Amino acid sequence: MKQMKAVIFDMDGVISNTVPIQYETNLRLAKTLNISFSREWNQSLQGLSRRKTVEAMIEASSSTFTEDEVDEICNKKNYHYRELISQLTPRDAQPGIREFIQELANHKIPMVIASASQNASFVLSKLELLSFFQGVVDVTTLKRGKPDPEIFLKAADIVGVAPAECIALEDGEAGLTAILQTEMFSVGIGIEPFMKNADYYVESTSKLTLDGLEAVLNKHQRTIR
Incomplete structure (x- = not known):
């Protein structure tokens, strides 16, 4: 695989x-x-x-x-x-996402942030999650924002991984549109109908688990661990 x-x-x-x-x-x-x-x-x-x-x-x-x-x-x-x-605390992380990130970290899987927000590092620090990530794309260096795939391709470059060997998670139509223009395995999150265009779709971050992701990847002849 x-x-x-x-x-x-x-x-x-x-x-x-x-x-x-x-x-x-x-x-x-x-x-x-x-x-x-x-x-x-x-x-x-x-x-x-x-x-x-x-x-x-x-x-x-x-x-x-x-x-x-x-x-x-x-x-x-x-x-x-x-x-x-500035008032955010670790309790403001999405349901189940801290556990999912911890699972990936336990398996030494590199993680990168591809957010349009210039405040991404600040928010992650308030949630006490910044240290889990190998990098945050500097959006001020981008020539084109989402739905252009540039931000996701730069994220892959940060860890030196080919796009075809990356998984990308999104809850926005612009972001998922960007991912679908790459060879990345796409994960759509939320109840918006467009999210169902992803390779893997969950209605909530609480449904994200490493075992669940691995099972879907296996059906696509891929693995993450």
Whole structure:
């Protein structure tokens, strides 16, 4: 069987329970733009960069802004978000994800973060999970954000593993779209219909186990340990 040598994680909604925080931050921006905002729209924005998120919300409004003004909106949005995530504790990790990460670590399987968030390392440190990861992709170095696969390919490069030997986990449509453009084994998480396009699909992180992942990989003539 083909050995899978690394696991790449999205963060928001996969490792951290920060999607509600993102919703609150985006809702605040929506109110200033005088547009309606829903949790469904918030979910569809998962995986996009801060600027792409702001630009999408501005586009839905009747407002126009200069580039400098958009930069200022992005900065204010991030300031508010940082205020909220500063209150995170290890209890804010997604259900079962700490145990799953620990299982991978016990088997010495390298793990990397491929998150669109520039605050990924800070969030992981608040959850006391940062030390488990061999690297976090620096999104400021990317030429293209999700749904382009660049971030996942860079994550594989961090640990020197070929994409075809990586497993990648996502809960956002943009991120899963990116993974599906690579040779990585994709894991979709959540109740969004698009997640079922992944090679392996679970409704919740609480369903993620090493044994369960291994069983599915075996059906694809692959193994992780």
